[in-house]
Amino acid sequence: MKASKWIWCVQKSLREYNQTVLFQKEFEVTKTDGARLQITADSWYRVSVNGTWIHDGPARAYPDYFQYDEHDLSAVLKPGKNTIEVIARYFGIGTFHQIPQAAGLRAAILVDGEVIGTDASWQAAPSNAWQQWTPKISIQMEPFEEYDARLEKILDWQPAVEVKRPGKLFRRNTQLLTKKPRRPKGEPIIARVKKGEPHWCVPVTQLAHGELVEANFYTSRPVVLGSTLTVRKKQPFDFGSNEWKISVNGHLLKTGKVTLKPGKHDVRFFCTSFYGHNKELTFPWRNLKGWGDWTVSIAATCLFLNNDRRWFASFEDKEAQKAERRWQKAIEQYPKGFSALDRPEEQIFMEDPAAEFAARQKVGTARRAVRSQAGGAFIENALPAGVAEYCYDFGEQTCGYFEFTVKAEEGVIIDLNAVEYITPEGTIQHTLPFNRNGMRYITKKGVNRFRSLKRRAGQYLFVTIRNAKSPVEIKSVRIIESTAPVTPVQPFKSSDPALNKIWQMSERALKLCMEDTFTDCPLYEQTLWIGDARNEALYAFAAYGNYDVSARSLELGAQSLDQFTIVGCQVPSSWDCQLPAWSFLWGMQVWEHYFHAGDKRFLKKLWPAVLKNLDGAEQYKDKQGLFSGPLWNLLEWAPIDHDNETLLHNSMLLAGALKAAESCAEVLGEAKAAKKLKTRRNKLIRAINAQWDEERRSYPDALLDATGKPSTKTCQHTSMLSIMCDVADKRIQKPALNNLLNPPKDMTTIGSPFAMQFMYEALEKVGEYDALLDSIRTKFQPMIDVGASTVWEMFAGSDFDTHGFPTRSHCHAWASSPIWFLTRIVLGIRQTAAGGTAFEVSPRLCGLTQASGSMATPKGPVHVDWKIFGKTLRVNIGAPKGVKVDVEHNTSLRGLEVVVENHRSTVSVN
Structure with missing residues (x-):
């Protein structure tokens, strides 16, 4: 895109909130073959050529690694005059997907040996139809979309303004999304x-901090709104709100209720919801008629900003608490210490449809x-x-x-x-x-x-x-x-209709949570959570043979190390928080991606980030050698004792990341690094196992901040991770497994499908296949019972407050683990060599009489179709040419004659 410039429109600031600008350019061509469009924008674009919608973009990216998309225009261009039209949005506020820098569009049409790049010859006009002053959709997303078609032709077209913006651009490395x-x-x-009546909200954070781009909880809003209310007859008013304190004629109200006589009354609304992720607050008075001009004032001494790297109510920042106390005093002393802001009413009150x-x-x-x-x-x-x-x-x-x-x-x-x-x-x-x-x-x-x-x-x-x-x-x-363009190689089918339905629901949820990266859910967040991505990558490997979405998710995690000591938990994002469990799951995914994709070049590219992530973790080791830090030490929403700095599950996942790094080092010929990593891992394992409580037959959840002593709480999570990450030694493994199969009454059990992935990995590792399948049947059946088409964020009956509904998010791909385990256990397909060159097939019957399906690989799908005929198990195996398949007997096949037939690859029966 060297022959193009960043552009915007002359009528708008480069940092103003929620701008939508239209661009157009007429150009002539003689040939159209091979025509391409390269395009990007901060923060969003939609491009059309000759009236045909081409696509939207760009992919999410960190500012220093901004990406552009490339589109084939051959089919839409015509010899002679053509027109390109772009709708560009600059969000002007932080999301969990972008870190907006400054408004801008950049594009280049490459056709017939010519480059038609964005510059001052393009026409630009602010869109009056897309309304600017709307609230954010959510803390994770951009401003709400509102379009007034009455204004769409009121356009002030002027030559675009060329904008200077540093940094290189990189071509998008995932496929474009579908349009079905x-x-x-x-x-x-x-x-x-x-x-x-209309509902109104007030953008308190934006009023207090102007054009700040962030999404942190600890961003104060010391805002007061004031106006004169004209009352025509004596009547009661109720201004009551949990988020606003009200004063009338200089007197603070205790409840918000007041009876006013005829005349004019000075009313002030003080924002008492001083911090929060919600950047707008509901205004407690819907009818804005009868009020005079509104004023906005802030108390500058109460402005406060901090990150959320240590997140949870019990971790509140002392300076943040001081700022809030200053605000309470300021309210009582109003108007002393306040300064007025000049804001039109449309920027104070945003309608909330x-x-x-x-x-x-x-x-x-x-x-x-x-x-x-x-x-x-x-x-x-x-x-x-x-x-x-x-x-x-x-x-x-x-x-x-x-x-x-x-x-x-x-x-x-x-x-x-x-x-x-x-x-x-x-x-x-x-x-x-x-x-x-x-x-x-x-x-x-x-x-x-x-x-x-x-x-x-x-x-x-x-x-x-x-x-x-x-x-x-x-x-x-x-x-x-609009999803990633993925299709399962073959749906799972068996003699159990419930398992078939669970697989279908899991696959549908996974597809809806795949964009340019994996996301947690398509409704509430659309966010790349690094921990979710590790699990979802496994499912996408098996169902689709998709590796580009996993690679992009890993790459963004690596780039987060420019900002964080260890890999960020949701990236790229304007929310500055850290969740160590996710950082270590990223390290495990690096190895798993290589093992399944077989891409050694990409592994080598990530290797410096793997080491940097682990070296960063070393900085958080306590005197006992455990990982310990003032971070968001969550694993899932179950009531683990996670409001402490030293959580045992973090150290266990770190051990898993160290083992994964050892495997990477061996592939890359980094013998010295492999030895160092192994030594570090063994030392960490000893420190973890020193916390095993023989009397309680469990690890404690945590070491308490206040005393350094073990928590009195225990959970299944430490037992399952100790098995999954090869931490539990021989004396520990048996009682740890018992905690998974028969947890004591006072032990915290798994609360979410996300954590159940690790439970299932542990059960598979120790050969508890029937228990694993029974759990899938039991946990997912309530979803089937209510007619769900996708799997949920929470299991039915979760401790998470779902306000009387079965779950919060009804489509959450972190729950798609049945894709992985039905393939590996019921079909028995397990990869044994990197890049899909060798497999073991060992079907586990688990009470079924037949099953069929495939596991995707870079070389093509490995297919298994088995069925019991009397005392004979017939197994049909298909695999790509050159792929080695070993058929292994297992205890579930006892008493059956196993016949392997119709294979198209090298198969050995053991």
Whole structure:
């Protein structure tokens, strides 16, 4: 992209919050063969050529390693005049996906030996239609999407401004996401909902800190809003809120309730939610009529910023606590010490359509006011006491872009909100307060066609029509599904329908959690959590033979070491926190990626980061030789004693990372490093096993910060990790296994599917295959019982507060472990050499009479199909040419004659 410049528009600041800018360029070509487009933007782009949508991007990246996408334009260009159009968004605020630097677009069209790069010859105009002052979708994501089609043609086109921006650009190294249209299943359910008042929120963090890009909890908001309320008759008011303290005419209210006489009253709202991940706070008074001009003031002495590397309430920063105490004093002394900010009202109060949807009140059916015609629907004028709401069911969880065509008069408000789950009784599981999973569209007169800029997830899409004074025709509604372009080599099938369904649910969830990296879930976060990625990579190896998503996830983890001592836990991100367990899982994934992909060159590229991660961990060793640090020492949400610096599970996973690094060193011929790592690992194992409590037959959860003594709490997690990571010696392994199979009543048990992956790895290691399969059947059956299409973040009955619903996230690929274990145990396919050159096949019957499926490899799938006929087990094995397969007997096959047939590779039967 040397012949291009970074550009933006002259009318906008490079750092202003939530900008959407349009760009266009006309150009002429004579030949179109081989035409390519290279393009990137901070923070997001959508590009079209000659009216055809090409793609969105870019991939997530650290600022120093920013990436560009490359698109083939051969099919969309024509000889003669062509037009390229780009919608670019600069978020101007931190997310868990980006660290925005400054607004900018950069592109180059390579065609017919010519380079047409972005420069001042391109035209640029701020978009008036995409509304700027909207709240963030969530702490993890960008600002909420709101589009006013009435303003889309009000454009001030001017030559683009060239922008200087340091740093190299790197070509995207993962495949582009899919664009697959999905239509709803059947007709929508139509309801009438009560017309509600607007909901407002205040961007308190942004008001306090301006253009700061961050996502940390410890970012203070010493903000006060003030106005004059004109009261016409004596009446009571209730300004009560957990997030605001109210003063009226200089007197602080205890409860927020007050009766006011006719006249003018000075009212102040002091933000008492002083810290938090939520960057906007709900405003406790919905009706803004009757108020005078609003003012904003801040107390500069109470401004405070810190990272969240040590995260949890019990780890609160002392300086942060001092700042909060200063704020409480400042409230009492107002207006002393406060300075006024000049902000227009649109930047103080942001409308919150998601909150309006969450507060909806259904008042009946709207079918009498709606008539269907030619696949569409007309909403008639008269909808007594409310507005019409359509609920479209897509039949299963999906993730993609909202797309619709609507014919309406000007000014109709269309709210679209997606949800994952509705109870059998009809209760909607709303996504607030964690995510504003929707958008708002305001119509122009006539036909409105729209495709959202944001990918959103859910199974049900609610389309609410507000402010309609004449018929509105919904011509079409669909979702353009967008995931990594993966397809399973073969679905798992067996004589147990439940296991088949569990595999299908797991695979569907995994696909929806694959973008340019692995993500935790497609709705709430869409975040690359490094620990999740380690597990999801195993599933993607087995199901798809996909290695580029794993490689990119590992690469971003390595790049995080420019910022952190050990690999970051979610990257790239504006949230500055560290979770050691994830850092060590990254180290284990490095080896596993090499073993499955066979890419020695990539392993060599990551090797310096592997050593840097482990050397960083050495800095946290305590006097006993255990890993100990003021970090987020979580493993999962189960109530482990993790509010301490020395957690035994961290040291065990570090031992696993050291062993993985030893294997890497051997492959790379780093004998000296391998010896050093082995010595370090053995020393760490001795320190861990010194904490084994013979009387309680368990490791303690932690060593307590206050005393240094072992915690009185125990958990399954240390026992399973001691087996999985080869920490438990012979005296420990048997009682540790008993803790997994028969945990004592006072022992904390596994709480999430994420941690269950490690439990299953431990059980597989010691040969407890039936226990493993029984657990899969038991733990995942409740998901089947409620008709889930994907696997969940939590198991049914979890200690995690799901507010009465089965789980929070209904699509969470960290729960897709059945893909891995059904392949390895029931089909018995286990890779024994790097790069998929050799395998062992040893099916475990586990009460089944037949099973079939494949494991993907870089050389092609290894297929197994087995079936019991009387006393004979017939095993059909297929493998790529040159792949060695050994068939191994096991105890589950006793009494059966094993016949191996129809193989297409070198197979030996032992």
